[in-house]
Structure formats: structure tokens, C-alpha cells
Amino acid sequence: xxxxxxxxxxxxxxxxxxxxxxxxxxxxxxxxxxxxxxxxxxxxxxxxxxxxxxxxxxxxxxxxxxxxxxxxxxxxxxxxxxxxxxxxxxxxxxxxxxxxxxxxxxxxxxxxxxxxxxxxxxxxxxxxxxxxxxxxxxxxxxxxxxxxxxxxxxxxxxxxxxxxxxxxxxxxxxxxxxxxxxxxxxxxxxxxxxxxxxxxxxxxxxxxxxxxxxxxxxxxxxxxxxxxxxxxxxxxxxxxxxxxxxxxxxxxxxxxxxxxxxxxxxxxxxxxxxxxxxxxxxxxxxxxxxxxxxxxxxxxxxxxxxxxxxxxxxxxxxxxxxxxxxxxxxxxxxxxxxxxxxxxxxxxxxxxxxxxxxxxxxxxxxxxxxxxxxxxxxxxxxxxxxxxxxxxxxxxxxxxxxxxxxxxxxxxxxxxxxxxxxxxxxxxxxxxxxxxxxxxxxxxxxxxxxxxxxxxxxxxxxxxxxxxxxxxxxxxxxxxxxxxxxxxxxxxxxxxxxxxxxxxxxxxxxxxxxxx
Amino acid sequence: xxxxxxxxxxxxxxxxxxxxxxxxxxxxxxxxxxxxxxxxxxxxxxxxxxxxxxxxxxxxxxxxxxxxxxxxxxxxxxxxxxxxxxxxxxxxxxxxxxxxxxxxxxxxxxxxxxxxxxxxxxxxxxxxxxxxxxxxxxxxxxxxxxxxxxxxxxxxxxxxxxxxxxxxxxxxxxxxxxxxxxxxxxxxxxxxxxxxxxxxxxxxxxxxxxxxxxxxxxxxxxxxxxxxxxxxxxxxxxxxxxxxxxxxxxxxxxxxxxxxxxxxxxxxxxxxxxxxxxxxxxxxxxxxxxxxxxxxxxxxxxxxxxxxxxx
Numbered sequence: 001x002x003x004x005x006x007x008x009x010x011x012x013x014x015x016x017x018x019x020x021x022x023x024x025x026x027x028x029x030x031x032x033x034x035x036x037x038x039x040x041x042x043x044x045x046x047x048x049x050x051x052x053x054x055x056x057x058x059x060x061x062x063x064x065x066x067x068x069x070x071x072x073x074x075x076x077x078x079x080x081x082x083x084x085x086x087x088x089x090x091x092x093x094x095x096x097x098x099x100x101x102x103x104x105x106x107x108x109x110x111x112x113x114x115x116x117x118x119x120x121x122x123x124x125x126x127x128x129x130x131x132x133x134x135x136x137x138x139x140x141x142x143x144x145x146x147x148x149x150x151x152x153x154x155x156x157x158x159x160x161x162x163x164x165x166x167x168x169x170x171x172x173x174x175x176x177x178x179x180x181x182x183x184x185x186x187x188x189x190x191x192x193x194x195x196x197x198x199x200x201x202x203x204x205x206x207x208x209x210x211x212x213x214x215x216x217x218x219x220x221x222x223x224x225x226x227x228x229x230x231x232x233x234x235x236x237x238x239x240x241x242x243x244x245x246x247x248x249x250x251x252x253x254x255x256x257x258x259x260x261x262x263x264x265x266x267x268x269x270x271x272x273x274x275x276x277x278x279x280x281x282x283x284x285x286x287x288x289x290x291x292x293x294x295x296x297x298x299x300x301x302x303x304x305x306x307x308x309x310x311x312x313x314x315x316x317x318x319x320x321x322x323x324x325x326x327x328x329x330x331x332x333x334x335x336x337x338x339x340x341x342x343x344x345x346x347x348x349x350x351x352x353x354x355x356x357x358x359x360x361x362x363x364x365x366x367x368x369x370x371x372x373x374x375x376x377x378x379x380x381x382x383x384x385x386x387x388x389x390x391x392x393x394x395x396x397x398x399x400x401x402x403x404x405x406x407x408x409x410x411x412x413x414x415x416x417x418x419x420x421x422x423x424x425x426x427x428x429x430x431x432x433x434x435x436x437x438x439x440x441x442x443x444x445x446x447x448x449x450x451x452x453x454x455x456x457x458x459x460x461x462x463x464x465x466x467x468x469x470x471x472x473x474x475x476x477x478x479x480x481x482x483x484x485x486x487x488x489x490x491x492x493x494x495x496x497x498x499x500x501x502x503x504x505x506x507x508x509x510x511x512x513x514x515x516x
Numbered sequence: 517x518x519x520x521x522x523x524x525x526x527x528x529x530x531x532x533x534x535x536x537x538x539x540x541x542x543x544x545x546x547x548x549x550x551x552x553x554x555x556x557x558x559x560x561x562x563x564x565x566x567x568x569x570x571x572x573x574x575x576x577x578x579x580x581x582x583x584x585x586x587x588x589x590x591x592x593x594x595x596x597x598x599x600x601x602x603x604x605x606x607x608x609x610x611x612x613x614x615x616x617x618x619x620x621x622x623x624x625x626x627x628x629x630x631x632x633x634x635x636x637x638x639x640x641x642x643x644x645x646x647x648x649x650x651x652x653x654x655x656x657x658x659x660x661x662x663x664x665x666x667x668x669x670x671x672x673x674x675x676x677x678x679x680x681x682x683x684x685x686x687x688x689x690x691x692x693x694x695x696x697x698x699x700x701x702x703x704x705x706x707x708x709x710x711x712x713x714x715x716x717x718x719x720x721x722x723x724x725x726x727x728x729x730x731x732x733x734x735x736x737x738x739x740x741x742x743x744x745x746x747x748x749x750x751x752x753x754x755x756x757x758x759x760x761x762x763x764x765x766x767x768x769x770x771x772x773x774x775x776x777x778x779x780x781x782x783x784x785x786x787x788x789x790x791x792x793x794x795x796x797x798x799x800x801x802x803x804x805x806x807x808x809x810x811x812x813x814x815x816x817x818x819x820x821x822x823x824x825x826x827x
Contacts (some may be wrong), residue, residue: 053707076708091703093696095818104696107689114689134517155707 003067003314005050006031012061021047025061029163034185034195036205036226038238039215040435041406045198048215049165052196053085054078065163084156088167092155094141097362098134099123109158119428127154130187141343145292146177150356153184157434170204174292174464175495182208188506197448200238200436201464202231214238224291241435254285254510258455259304259335259424264313266299266479274301274477277312280422281455285510286446288470288487289459291498296479297459298340301426304457305337306330318423331360334423338430340459342406349402353393354382356401357416387413390416390441404508406437414445425449428459443469461492472507484508530779532661537782538676538775539752540732543746544753544769545760546677547556547725552757553685555698555819556716559615560600561726562750563622566725567592570626571695573734573741576643584641585735586728593727594720596622600718603713608823621752627743634741636782646670670732677725693720701824711824726750747797752804760809760818764810770804 005028012025022044025286029035039045045243050056052063054072055092062069065081072078078085092101099119110119123136132150140151149169156164166185170178172314185195185208201459205212206226209380214221214237221237222383236242266274274296281287289297302308304315306326314323317333339345347356358378366377382397387412393399410430427446431439446469450456460466466473467487475483476496483497484505497500544565548558569591576585596618605615617735630715634641646668684777696704705711727748734741734757760766777800785793 042573053706074708075706080710085706087706091706093699093703093818095699095815096696102693104692104704105709110689112689114687114692116687246638277560306520 003031004068005029005064006033008064008067008197009048010060010062010065011066012051014044014051014056014058022051022058025215025220027213027220027223028424029194030192031162031197032192033190034189034197034208035212035431036212037198037215038200038202038205038212038234040200040238040437041433042217042435043215043238044110045215046167046220048197049085049167049198051418052078052375053083056428066303079141079159079161082160082162083165084153084161084163085165086149086152086161086167086169088169088204092140092148092151094139096140097136098140098143098151098154099136101140101151102126102158102456104134105472106159123154126158130154130157130184141288144177145172146174146180149177149181149471150184151171152302157188158253161193163196165198165378168200170198170201171289172293172399172461174498175491176499178204185210196224196446202234205234208229212361216240217306250366253284253453256455257281258318259457260314261300261304261316262316264300264303264315265311266296266303267311268299268308271310273308273479275305276478277476277481278313279474279481279484280509281457282510283423283449283453283455285471286450286458286469287319288454288466289457289476290463290473290483290494291461291476293461295498297478298477298481301337301339301428301459304330304426305335325356333419336417336420336425337424338410338417338425338427340428340432342409342413347401350400351398352388353391353404353412354378354397356412357382357385357397357419358514361414361420363484385412385419389445391415407434407441409432410438410442414442416447416457418445422454424455424457426457426459429452429461429467430458431460431462439465463491464478469509481505486511518808519585522578526783528659528662530719530783531777532666532775533779533782534673534772535663535671536737536775538771539671540737541728541749541756541774542674542768542771543729543732544675544750545771546674546681547722547769548757549685549722549762549764550694550718551722551815552762552820553698553825554694554715555701555817555822556601556604556719556767557615557714557821557823558722559612560597560618560750561620561722561729561753562594562746562748563615563724564593564723565602565627565733565750565753566619566622566728567596568730569734569739569745570630570730571608571727571790572731575644576735577594577641582643582646582735586731589727589729589731589735590624590724592631592728593725594739595723597719597723597802599716600723601716604823605715605719608825611821611823623744630741630743640740642739643735645739655678668736670728670736673728674732675768677780678764678768680688688720694815695820698811698819701822705824705826715824725764731751748801752801754787755804758814758816759804759811762812770807771820773807774800774804802822804816 007029009027012022014022025048051058053244054075054077070081102123110169120136127134132154134150140148169181188195196237197209209226209296211223211225214222214236216238260282261277261279264274264277265272277300291297300309303310306324310324314321317335320333322330322333343349361367362373367374379397386397391408391411393404401412430442446456458469473485473487474481477498479501482503484502484507485506497504544791548561551558561759568589569615572585572589575588576582588611593640600614603609604611620732648666648668651665655661693709693714730746734743738745756770759770781799785796
């Protein structure tokens with residue numbers, strides 16, 4: 001007899017100190033079903049999944065697999081009962097081959113001595129069964145992200161997974177790769193396997209799942225049939241209010257170009273990370289840089305900032321050549337940067353909020369008084385920033401940056417960079433890891449800066465963000481600009497530009513701009 | 517005077533001696549390789565070697581049996597390694613600090629105990645060292661026979677460990693487990709492998725083999741214990757692993773280079789070349805480090821040196 005549910009939770013509760021991360025969670029997945037788990041950051045999705053995979057133990061409640069109550073003390077037990085998990089940050093070993101990654105920890109199947117030939121053929125066969133087309137000998141670190149994800153999925157299947165948990169699987173994929181992943185999910189579904197698809201992307205949830213369970217603040221807000229709901233309804237369940245769409249790009253009122261990159265080439269470890277990139281960013285414009293991570297975006301930004309050596313080409317900021325002059329000169333010339341990783345690059349986590357706010361301006365008036373820092377002046381400034389940018393800090397300006405939530409940390413970085421009144425704002429993945437509310441705030445702030453006539457270079461791998469904010473979009477692939485397009489470009493075209501399948505250079509200057 | 521250095525007999529003697537100067541460093545390096553591969557810096561090797569050299573000598577001296585000395589060396593090395601594993605794996609303290617701290621502890625403790633036990637005896641205490649064992653048949657091969665197959669049993673062991681270690685690391689599930697823990701502990705954890713246990717075991721292996729390498733010095737080389745007799749060979753082993761690109765064959769090659777240089781400087785000392793002996797003593801170290809610099813970049817296990825904490 002086939003049980004009604006492949007997996008079920010009853011009243012799962014998990015507390016971390018005073019915080020209730022999961023509060024009486026009831027959830028069911030049927031065999032052969034794709035269930036989406038939707039929720040903002042901090043809604044408790046990850047906690048729940050870690051409980052289902054045996055990485056955390058619930059304080060209360062019950063898990064049932066195939067109708068039988070079970071208790072997971074470690075991932076090993078979850079694996080043995082057919083629960084597999086593909087983590088958002090892959091649990092793969094880049095230096096190992098595909099085959100080695102798949103059989104790791106499977107001594108029962110491989111035996112103590114691993115025969116290379118047998119291993120190779122068994123993994124190849126297994127990979128064919130799911131149309132995965134993976135080379136067992138390929139080094140995982142050399143594979144594109146989409147294929148690495150398949151290795152993760154294969155790893156779970158090899159362990160006999162019947163229920164597959166995918167934690168934000170599309171966050172790292174191009175649109176094409178997402179399409180491929182969805183085909184894989186449907187194929188697994190056809191084999192009677194259940195999938196729990198965790199995401200906060202509404203359109204994907206609508207496309208792939210049969211039912212959606214929405215979490216908010218650790219509680220189940222409800223479970224709905226996908227066919228009977230809409231993205232708007234899901235968004236409302238998820239954030240508790242209607243979602244405001246980012247305002248659409250405007251036209252006209254451009255000045256500049258304020259930032260001009262002229263044939264910029266950057267070499268890293270002997271390879272060309274950026275090859276002859278020429279781009280103009282105008283005042284009053286957001287130029288989005290789209291592309292799969294690792295296609296030269298980081299090097300480009302570092303070259304602009306002056307922390308990566310420029311092999312050839314020039315960086316002109318408001319008429320001043322800042323090529324290779326280093327960050328201090330670039331900042332003096334009017335550059336501001338919101339780096340990708342706010343915890344390691346954007347902030348000094350052990351420093352107070354006030355100290356972080358003056359990191360770039362502490363050497364000048366009004367914060368410096370002779371040899372000393374004017375504490376009173378700094379605190380006044382910090383208090384003002386905390387108010388203007390709505391930075392929610394329990395301990396005020398003297399609390400360490402590490403005590404803030406991700407969204408508030410990002411506000412500190414934004415406050416510091418924007419308050420210096422830069423001419424050019426370079427922003428990398430400004431909403432990475434932020435929930436919908438904080439994302440909305442950051443977007444609104446950026447658009448306000450645009451309205452003030454700042455030139456904004458936005459690097460992001462979130463296509464919705466790029467398309468929602470940009471006046472023009474540049475697409476990078478393997479260090480070259482393969483596309484310069486308007487934000488109404490189709491997802492399909494964008495995907496092809498991101499994989500280098502075609503080149504399209506149409507949006508050479510902002511609409512209605514051009515005249516100087 | 518230098519002429520006899522380059523005769524055939526002289527070269528055979530040099531190569532044969534190279535095998536013996538290589539063995540202690542190679543033993544320690546192979547042990548350290550397990551530790552490094554599991555993600556724990558093998559920076560305590562010098563201490564394990566010193567402990568092994570002393571315990572080995574004490575064991576052999578009082579029992580009159582070299583093998584009891586070997587057992588004592590293994591235990592002493594592993595005890596010290598256990599302390600190191602506790603700090604680096606369980607506590608998660610800085611491995612460089614814990615490792616070098618233990619080296620100092622070993623240096624002080626062996627020096628102190630040595631004076632307590634042997635100073636009063638007045639005489640220079642000695643043991644009868646391990647003797648060469650000729651392998652039947654093979655030892656009669658021209659040149660090779662003398663160089664490779666007329667050595668003491670610890671030399672054979674050291675070189676036999678090279679292919680064995682390679683096989684374990686690259687051809688067994690255990691090896692995959694060790695390497696995975698050293699590359700990405702969390703990935704190993706999520707497939708149900710015990711990171712802590714694996715690292716403890718590997719550090720203990722490094723303690724055992726480091727101790728054995730130390731015992732080689734007191735029981736097969738100097739026939740006695742001398743304070744600081746390891747002369748930083750443990751640190752050389754630590755460097756040799758890197759130079760050998762974290763691979764047992766590479767470690768063997770690098771150890772042989774060090775061993776050859778060491779054998780050569782010994783020979784030159786004996787021959788009485790007009791160079792202050794301190795410079796000759798430096799030679800193997802300088803050569804190995806220079807070769808290491810020229811060998812260029814190696815890729816260390818990704819998780820080397822970082823403690824793993826479950827959350």
C-alpha cells in the first residue's frame with residue numbers, strides 16, 4: 001500500500017533561545033509531488049529543512065516518512081530513510097571528480113577498495129538513467145554551476161533518495177539552466193519521487209510546484225494548490241502585505257557620461273578576466289551588469305576601484321583618469337562602492353556602527369581633529385545616519401556591526417557610501433541574502449540616488465533586479481561584453497547573451513541621452 | 517683529498533647513506549601527510565619526533581630490546597599527537613600555535629628527563645642500533661643491492677609506506693574519506709562521515725610515524741639520545757610535504773633530496789673539507805628550501821588548518 005504522504009511533519013517547533021524559528025509546523029508532501037516552500041529570509045525555511053535532513057533536532061513535533069514516525073539524529077539517518085538534500089551552497093568537493101563526490105561516504109556500495117573502472121561505469125550508467133550526461137572523471141570544480149548542481153542531485157539519488165529537498169536551487173542558475181533543472185525535476189516526479197522546492201521566487205514556484213506552503217515568521221501561513229492561487233496572493237501571504245513593484249526606468253535627464261571605461265583589460269592568474277571592456281555610465285542612469293557569477297564582473301569592479309591591476313585601457317571618472325591609481329584616489333574622485341560581501345568587504349564586523357560609518361572619511365574634517373578622532377562629531381553623524389536610513393540597532397551607534405541583521409548591515413554600507421555624495425555608485429548584488437522588505441528599501445534608495453543624477457553601475461545575477469532597476473543592461477560572458485540591451489529584453493535573449501551564444505549591442509547610450 | 521669522493525665505491529656508499537638519512541624524514545613526512553590531508557597542519561611533527569627519539573631510546577636502553585624502544589616511541593608520539601588533536605580538532609585553537617607549543621614542550625621535557633635519567637651515569641649511554649638486513653637475492657644485485665637492499669628494517673618500512681599510503685589515499689574508501697575531510701569538512705559531514713574521528717585518527721598516525729622517525733635517529737643513527745637531536749627534521753618534513761605536493765611519491769622525492777644533501781655533507785665533514793662544519797650542516801636545509809621555492813605553487817587541501825565546528 002502506498003502511503004498518502006511521502007513525508008509529513010506534525011507540530012514541529014524549534015527554538016533558539018528566545019527566538020522561535022519554527023512554530024508548530026505542519027507540512028505534507030505526496031509521492032510524486034513537487035511542494036514549494038515559500039518564505040522570506042528568517043521565515044524559518046532553512047531551519048525546517050535542516051530538521052528534515054537531521055542536521056538539527058526539533059524541540060517538539062514529529063516527522064513521518066512513508067507514514068511511519070521517525071527520528072533523525074544525523075544526516076546519515078535521513079539519508080538511510082530516503083531523504084536527500086541539495087544545499088544552497090553545494091556540499092561538493094571541487095578538487096574531487098564527479099564520481100568521487102557521488103560515492104563519498106558510501107563504503108557499503110563501493111567496498112573498502114574502490115575500483116576505478118567499476119566506479120566510472122556505474123556512475124556513468126546512473127547518470128544516463130536520469131539523462132544527466134555527466135562525465136564521471138570531470139573535476140567538479142571545473143564544471144559550470146548548473147552541472148555541479150546535478151552532481152549534488154545525483155549524489156542524493158545514488159543514496160536512494162525518494163524525497164529530495166532543493167534549497168533555493170535556482171539562485172545560482174542562468175534562465176537556461178533553470179529550465180534544465182525544471183526538466184530534471186519533472187523527470188524525477190515521473191519516477192514517483194517527491195521534491196520540496198524552497199524558493200522566494202514567485203514565478204518559479206508557480207511554474208514547477210503542485211502545492212505551495214507559505215511560511216512567515218516561523219509559522220505556516222497556509223498551504224494552497226498552485227493552480228488555485230496567483231503570485232500576488234502568494235506574495236501577500238509571504239510578506240503580510242501587498243508588494244510594491246520597483247519603479248520602472250525613466251528616460252531623459254541624463255548627464256555625462258560620468259564613468260567611462262575605455263577598452264579595459266584585466267589579467268588574473270595569467271588569464272584575461274576582462275577583455276577590452278568599453279562602457280559608459282551616465283549621470284542619472286542605472287547601468288545593470290548581468291551575467292553568471294565569475295565572468296569577470298568582480299575583476300571589472302576591482303579595476304574600477306583600482307585594486308586589480310589594469311593591463312590596458314582606461315577608467316575615466318568625471319573627466320579624471322583614475323586608472324590604476326588605487327582606491328583612495330578613486331574615492332576622492334567621487335567613486336563609491338557597495339561590495340558584494342558586506343560582511344568581509346563592506347564592513348568591519350567587530351567595529352561599531354559609528355566606526356563603520358566613517359571608515360572612508362575618518363581622515364578628514366569634520367571627523368578628524370588634529371591627531372584625534374572627534375568622538376562627539378562621529379556620534380552625531382552616526383545618530384543622523386541611523387535615523388535617515390532607518391538602521392535598526394538594539395544597541396545604538398556603538399553596537400558592533402555584527403549585531404545587526406543582514407538588511408541593517410547593508411543599510412550601514414549604503415549610508416556610508418551615499419552620504420559621501422559620490423558621483424558614481426558601484427553596487428554589487430546589493431540585495432543578496434536580504435528579504436523582500438529590505439530588498440524593497442535598498443531598491444528605493446538606489447532609485448533616489450539615480451534621481452539625484454548619480455551614475456549607478458549595478459552588478460547583479462538576479463535578473464529581476466537588473467531588469468527592474470536598470471536603464472540599460474550590459475551582459476558579461478567570459479570577461480567580454482556580449483550584450484548592451486534595453487531592460488525590456490526577453491529572458492531568452494538575456495540567457496543566450498549570458499552564455500555567449502550570441503552578441504547584441506543595441507543600447508549604446510541612454511534613451512534620450514546621447515547629447516552632451 | 518677530494519678524489520676518493522667520486523669513485524664508484526664512494527658513490528655507492530653515498531647513495532646507501534642517503535637511504536638512511538632519508539628514512540627518518542620520510543617517516544615523519546608520510547605521517548604528516550595523513551594529518552595534512554585530513555585538514556590538520558602537521559606542524560607538531562618536530563615535537564612528535566623528539567618525543568619518539570627520547571622514548572625510543574629510553575625503552576630500548578632499559579629493556580635491552582630495540583622493539584620495545586620502537587613501541588615506546590610510537591606511544592610517546594601518539595600521546596603528544598593526541599594532545600595536539602584535542603587542541604586543534606576538539607577545541608579548535610590555532611593549529612600553528614598549538615603545534616609549535618607542543619614542539620617546545622617536547623624539547624623541554626625530553627631535555628629535562630634526559631638529564632634526570634642519564635646525566636648521573638657519567639658514561640655516554642648507548643644502545644646497539646638496528647643492523648642492516650640483507651634481502652636474500654636482491655642484495656647481491658650490483659650497486660642496487662647495496663644501496664637499496666642492504667638496509668635496516670626501518671628504512672624498508674619507510675619506503676614501503678610510500679606506495680601503501682598512496683594506495684590508501686587514492687584507491688580506498690578510507691582515503692576518500694580522509695581527503696574529503698581535509699577538503700571540505702562540512703560536505704563530508706553531510707554525507708554522514710565523522711569529521712572529528714577521522715581527524716583524530718590521522719593526527720594519531722602522524723604522531724606514530726613522527727615518533728618512529730624520531731626513534732630512527734636514536735636507535736638506528738646516533739645510537740643514543742642527544743638533546744634536540746632531531747635538528748628541525750620535523751619542520752623539514754612539514755615543508756617536504758608541501759614541496760611534494762601533498763602526495764606520498766612527491767614526499768619521497770623531496771625527502772630523498774634532503775637525504776642526499778645530508779649524506780653528502782656528512783661525507784664532506786668526514787673528508788675534512790676546509791669549510792666550517794656549521795655551513796655543511798646548513799646545506800641540506802638550504803637546498804631543500806631553495807628547491808621548494810623553485811618548485812612553485814602547490815595546492816593545499818582546501819580545509820587545511822581550519823577547525824570544523826558543527827552548528
